[in-house]
Amino acid sequence: MKRTLRVGAIIKILTDSPGKIFPLQYFCEMFDAAKSSISEDMDFAAEAIDFTGTGTIETIPGAKGGVRFMAGITDEQLKNLQEEFCSRIKDSSRILGGGFLYTSDIMFDTGLVRRIAAVFARKFRDRGADYVATVETKGIPLAAMTAHYLNLPLVVIRREAKVSEGSTVSINYFSGSYDRVQKMSISKRAVVPGSSAIIIDDFMRGGGSTKGIADILSEFDVTVAGTGIAIASKTPDKKKISDYTAILYLGEVDETARTIEILPNNQIF
Amino acid sequence: MKRTLRVGAIIKILTDSPGKIFPLQYFCEMFDAAKSSISEDMDFAAEAIDFTGTGTIETIPGAKGGVRFMAGITDEQLKNLQEEFCSRIKDSSRILGGGFLYTSDIMFDTGLVRRIAAVFARKFRDRGADYVATVETKGIPLAAMTAHYLNLPLVVIRREAKVSEGSTVSINYFSGSYDRVQKMSISKRAVVPGSSAIIIDDFMRGGGSTKGIADILSEFDVTVAGTGIAIASKTPDKKKISDYTAILYLGEVDETARTIEILPNNQIF
Numbered sequence: 001m002k003r004t005l006r007v008g009a010i011i012k013i014l015t016d017s018p019g020k021i022f023p024l025q026y027f028c029e030m031f032d033a034a035k036s037s038i039s040e041d042m043d044f045a046a047e048a049i050d051f052t053g054t055g056t057i058e059t060i061p062g063a064k065g066g067v068r069f070m071a072g073i074t075d076e077q078l079k080n081l082q083e084e085f086c087s088r089i090k091d092s093s094r095i096l097g098g099g100f101l102y103t104s105d106i107m108f109d110t111g112l113v114r115r116i117a118a119v120f121a122r123k124f125r126d127r128g129a130d131y132v133a134t135v136e137t138k139g140i141p142l143a144a145m146t147a148h149y150l151n152l153p154l155v156v157i158r159r160e161a162k163v164s165e166g167s168t169v170s171i172n173y174f175s176g177s178y179d180r181v182q183k184m185s186i187s188k189r190a191v192v193p194g195s196s197a198i199i200i201d202d203f204m205r206g207g208g209s210t211k212g213i214a215d216i217l218s219e220f221d222v223t224v225a226g227t228g229i230a231i232a233s234k235t236p237d238k239k240k241i242s243d244y245t246a247i248l249y250l251g252e253v254d255e256t257a258r259t260i261e262i263l264p265n266n267q268i269f
Numbered sequence: 270m271k272r273t274l275r276v277g278a279i280i281k282i283l284t285d286s287p288g289k290i291f292p293l294q295y296f297c298e299m300f301d302a303a304k305s306s307i308s309e310d311m312d313f314a315a316e317a318i319d320f321t322g323t324g325t326i327e328t329i330p331g332a333k334g335g336v337r338f339m340a341g342i343t344d345e346q347l348k349n350l351q352e353e354f355c356s357r358i359k360d361s362s363r364i365l366g367g368g369f370l371y372t373s374d375i376m377f378d379t380g381l382v383r384r385i386a387a388v389f390a391r392k393f394r395d396r397g398a399d400y401v402a403t404v405e406t407k408g409i410p411l412a413a414m415t416a417h418y419l420n421l422p423l424v425v426i427r428r429e430a431k432v433s434e435g436s437t438v439s440i441n442y443f444s445g446s447y448d449r450v451q452k453m454s455i456s457k458r459a460v461v462p463g464s465s466a467i468i469i470d471d472f473m474r475g476g477g478s479t480k481g482i483a484d485i486l487s488e489f490d491v492t493v494a495g496t497g498i499a500i501a502s503k504t505p506d507k508k509k510i511s512d513y514t515a516i517l518y519l520g521e522v523d524e525t526a527r528t529i530e531i532l533p534n535n536q537i538f
Contacts, residue, residue, distance in 0.1 A: 004273045008317025011277050012284060016323060017380065048277025054285060100433050102458055108425060110417035111286065136406045137425060141413035148379035156377055156406060164369050189371055
């Protein structure tokens with residue numbers, strides 16, 4: 001098999017399973033090729049991926065070593081993503097009243113969500129997390145894509161305990177956005193005590209919901225290894241959690257003038 | 270830039286955006302190369318993808334034409350996927366009582382879910398659908414990944430109308446699994462009347478929930494272009510919907526003997 005074909009196939013296989021380590025031997029057998037040839041193939045594969053700016057191919061030394069693809073995004077691609085995201089949010093027809101914006105079409109647009117997930121993958125890749133956690137519903141595609149890129153299991157915290165979740169632990173927390181007490185529920189089977197999770201959500205105002213996720217995880221001694229939010233409101237300035245990474249900041253939503261103030265976070269990395 | 274690098278980069282770019290048509294000119298400019306060279310690159314890229322069995326690179330003729338990657342899966346890979354899926358379901362510790370099985374860990378395992386989505390992408394790719402639709406919560410990662418592969422927007426039907434969804438339409442339907450009337454709600458902004466959707470869900474027993482999705486979509490004159498279910502129960506034999514594609518069939522769950530009967534669907538394609 002020719003080098004060009006091998007390199008192409010290697011790229012497809014590695015990028016289909018981000019974060020997964022493949023021993024070089026795996027490809028030696030697949031292509032019936034010597035380790036030295038596959039090793040050179042990897043250099044070409046890494047250079048090709050590097051050219052696209054969508055991640056890196058890395059060599060992990062040691063007995064359990066091999067190669068893996070890690071998803072990423074360049075600073076320039078991030079800037080373009082933020083511009084596109086901002087311009088879609090700015091559309092005044094999104095204003096629903098009560099300070100709410102309609103964003104479901106964006107949060108369920110997998111083309112955009114995939115690239116936001118790549119930002120969080122780059123940001124949190126070395127945090128040593130065991131899970132990606134979110135609370136239903138709108139952040140699930142983003143959390144799932146982030147989990148995929150980080151090769152981690154996804155944990156979805158429910159609003160109501162479901163029979164199909166088995167025994168659950170529930171908490172109540174105060175949501176400033178909804179001005180009422182809300183509930184969260186997590187299956188006892190969902191996490192292993194003593195592990196750590198990256199929290200991903202689509203939106204944060206006062207941080208009540210995000211803190212709720214951290215609180216329910218702490219019931220299982222699961223610590224927070226990082227928090228990624230697609231859109232964080234600029235107000236209130238003092239939030240219930242302090243350490244988070246937002247892609248965009250939402251400023252004033254003026255229902256009379258029909259304007260939406262939205263800004264990129266320029267300090268993600 | 271060398272051919273090997275160009276082919277590698279082309280594969281990464283095309284497979285990052287399944288279903289999206291890229292004009293050849295896009296790559297000519299990217300690599301400062303002649304159309305004839307890029308055209309030959311595409312043949313190599315197509316051959317490399319073909320080798321992996323994970324989809325195809327296709328040429329679309331005409332003024333709006335170009336090349337695109339379509340996700341797929343080989344019959345052999347499908348068989349392996351079904352075997353792995355079955356063996357994970359068979360674990361007796363999943364039995365929750367009342368005929369329910371704990372499957373959240375599987376439905377939130379993006380490595381497995383991605384491959385199930387590839388099955389549905391292969392099955393439904395030529396149905397001309399405008400959306401992929403699901404009802405919250407457990408099927409969302411699978412539906413999102415299917416939507417990603419088919420380059421379609423995802424529509425998530427909610428259980429309760431939310432203020433962040435704007436005006437909604439709701440229906441009540443009878444769920445046999447839960448033996449009670451359940452509710453579904455969809456934002457009026459979520460779909461364009463007269464379009465069509467592929468329904469994806471994680472589980473189907475009597476089909477009440479799946480028919481509920483079809484019913485609420487029909488309130489907007491949205492027709493069903495196909496239905497994909499990860500696990501369909503063998504009983505009841507007569508379901509509320511007849512045309513669906515399941516990956517696995519769930520037979521008897523014996524709570525005393527602690528056994529789970531689970532079988533692959535051998536007639537998906």
